[in-house]
Structures are given as structure tokens and as C-alpha cells.
Amino acid sequence: MSETLLVISGGVEAIPGIQRAKDMGLHVVVVDGSLAAPGLALADDQIIASTYDVEGVIAAAKRYAQSRPIDGVIAMAADVPRTVSGVAEALGLPGLSRETADLASDKLLMKERLAEEGVAVPWFAAVASVDDVRSAVSERGYPLVMKPVDSRGARGVLRLTEGVDLDWAYGHSVSQSPSGRVMVEEFVPGPQVSTESVVLDSWATTPGFIDRNYEHLERYSPWMIENGGQQPSRLAPEDARAVKDTAVAAARALGIVGWTAKGDIVLGPDGPVVIEMAARLSGGWMSSDQIPLGTGVDFLGAAASLALGRDVDRADLEPRQQRGVAIRYFFPEPGRVTAVGDIERLKRELGVYRIGLAVGVGDSVDTPTDHTKRAGFVMAIGRDSAEAVDRAERVVESIGIETAPA
Ligand SMILES: Nc1ncnc2c1ncn2[C@@H]1O[C@H](COP(=O)(O)OP(=O)(O)OP(=O)(O)O)[C@@H](O)[C@H]1O
Ligand SMILES: [Mg+2]
DSSP, X not given: OOOEEEEEOOSGGGHHHHHHHHHTTOEEEEXXXXXXXXXXXXXXXXXXXXXXXXXXXXXXXXXXXXXXXXXXXXXXXXXXXXXHHHHHHHHTOSOOOHHHHHHHTOHHHHHXXXXXXXXXOOOEEEESSHHHHHHHHHHHOSOEEXXXXXXXXXXXXXXXXXXXXXXXXXXXXXXXXTTSOEEEEEOOOSOEEEEEEEEOSSXXXXXXXXEEOOTTTTTTTTBOOOOOEEESOOSOHHHHHHHHHHHHHHHHHHTOOSEEEEEEEEEETTEEEEEEEESSOOOTTIIIIIHHHHHXXXXXXXXXXXXXXXOOOGGGGSOSOOOEEEEEEOOOOSEEEEEOOOHHHHHTSTTEEEEEEOOOTTOEEOXXXXXXXXXXXXXXXXXXXXXXXXXXXXXXXHOOOEEEOO
């Protein structure tokens, strides 16, 4: 009987991972709370449960395991480390501890642990009132970043500068935190990198290494809106080495070992600083598409192997090539969508790998306030990063999402 992998999330970005697991000959069980989740259709078996409902998913997995043993559990394109570690613990599967999942789910606990372990993080403080925010401003000066300790997708993440209404900002950030808790950090200037590593006891490697593009920092201020990213990185080899070393040290400090680790790192004036280290696979098509297209590394296959407790070969995770891959997002003017260009034609343009459109005629588009409000994206490939960026930007210019003031 083939081994069985429980995949948490059947969302659209999980499809490549579900497909990869099936191609590995695995029996794939997909968990999702929405019957419409497209990944469910690819699954050998389905469990309908909210991916955030830790106890609910554990109970459903135990019931399933009575008829067919489960050999591994993994999340694909979903930020649910507590669900994954809960199932792993309950069924005795490979995985991270509940403590690590908790550290990865709370940005304040995470920064405290990283600081204790000597990993560079921005100056940070919990804030329980707008007076605390004012104290932080007078102590540290601008710019600062305020964020919910337990949200995602940059919801409620604000760059505080002169002129931002602190009462409003605090209230907004609190409203985006499930537990109503927020923190402030020093804003670290410098190039931002997304990293994705495999971290084992005896070795670690970071085949995922993508420069993030924050050209809209001023345009959408105080919101911190990313506009895609590209690889190979423009960082000098010694800087890239330092960023990778910091990412791996952060993963180890949080107990992310025997698993994959996804980092947001800034190369600040004094060296790499950790903004976040997640105990899961990346979303945003990074682990599923950008890493394999750019480097030839089968990152999802390695992650699935780790989840099953199989050995992974370090040589398989070393980049075989450095091809240009770029993502850019669509930022139409806010309003009601009146027209969308010829997407099918754009998809056939040279180097265009994937276009995802999240809006159609009649939908309303707001000013982007977090990464879940994107109107869509294009991913393009090229010989190098400049060519890939150029091809992606050409699609952005001709995407033709027209809006009229609502
Ligand atoms: N202190 C900081 N200095 C510089 N940039 C920051 C800082 N904090 C956050 N950012 C930028 O804003 C992004 C979003 O912040 P953060 O990761 O804390 O929130 P999130 O909700 O987890 O968002 P995402 O899901 O996009 O990672 C970061 O990935 C980073 O690019
Ligand atoms: Mg983050």
C-alpha cells in the first residue's frame, strides 16, 4: 500500500503540492473547510474541516486513520503550524513540536526567543495602549512598524512616520489581531529577501532566495505593500551567505529542524535582521513555482519527504541553474472594474509563465491595505532577473484593468 500524506489546505496555491505528492505515488488526503476548494478535487480522499480548527482536524485525522494509516502531515500554502504539529503529535508523525508552532504563530514570542538566542531582530516592544506607542516613538523616533502579533498577509502592518495618526493606527492594528495584541518594531531599512530553507540536525541549505520589491512603500504609506520579487538575487555573494546563515540560525533558535523554514530577512545597515521565520512552506507560488523554475530544485518534493520522515539528499537541494523569475502584482486605481484586457493573449507572450486575476468586470477594487487585497499577479521567466522583471512589467502595463470611481 502506498504511503498516505495528509495535506492541510486545498486552496488554489496548494494544487502544485498536491499534484507533486500524487506524482510521488502517495495517497493524498486533503483537508479544507470549503467544499469549493479546488485541491479537494485532486485528492484521493477528502476531509472537510477548517484548517485553523486544530482540535477538529486532529479528531478528523484520527477517525480517518482508523481505516487507513496516515504516514505524514504537511500544510501547503497555508499558515497553520499549530494544526500541523497538533496532528503530528496526536498521530505520532514526523513534525515540529507544539512549542515551535506556538513560537511561529506569535510574532512577539518569536522575537523574544530569537533575541534570547542571539539572532538579530529589529528593536521591538509590545504595546498595550496608544500611550505605549507614543512612548516608543519618543524613545526610538520614526520610522517604526506597528503590527498585530498574530495576523498574516500584512494585515494591520503599518509604517509609522511623522503625520500618521497614532490613535487611528493603533486601533486599526488591534482590529486586525485575533487576540487584540500588537507590537512595534524599528523599521529596518535595506534590501528585503524571502528565504526558504531545509534545516536538518546536521546540515541546512537555502535554495529559496528571492529579492522582494518594495517600490510602493511611499505610494501606499502607511500600508506596507510588496510588489512582487525576483531572482536570482542581486545581493553580493558574501551578503547572500550572511542572510542565509541568519535564516538558518533563526530557524534553529525556534526549533524548526527536520522541516522547511520560510524567512523574511532584511539586510540592514549592520547586517541581516530577521523580520519573520515561519515553520511551513511559503505561499505566493514561491515553493511551488519560483524555486523550481529558478533553480531546478524540487522543494515541494523535499518537504513532502521530510513530512514522511524520509531522508532528503542535500545534493538534490543545491541549485542546478539560476534562471530569472519575477512576480509583479496588479494595482488598478480604486473603483469599480469596467474592463479587463485580453488575458489569454498576454498568457502567450514570451516568458510569461502564469497570470492570476482576482477581479473581474463589476468587482470593486480598494486601495491595497494588505497582501490579500491584490487584484492579481503575473509570473515571468527570463535569462536573468532583469529580463524576467521586464517581461512581467510589460504584462502589468498591458493588463488593462480599467476602473471607474465607485
Ligand atoms: N521592522 C520592519 N522593518 C522593515 N520591514 C518590515 C518590518 N516589519 C515588517 N516589514 C515588512 O513588512 C512585511 C509584512 O510584515 P510581517 O511579516 O510582520 O507581517 P505578516 O502579516 O506576516 O505579512 P506577510 O504574510 O506578508 O509576511 C514583511 O515581510 C517585511 O517585508
Ligand atoms: Mg510575514
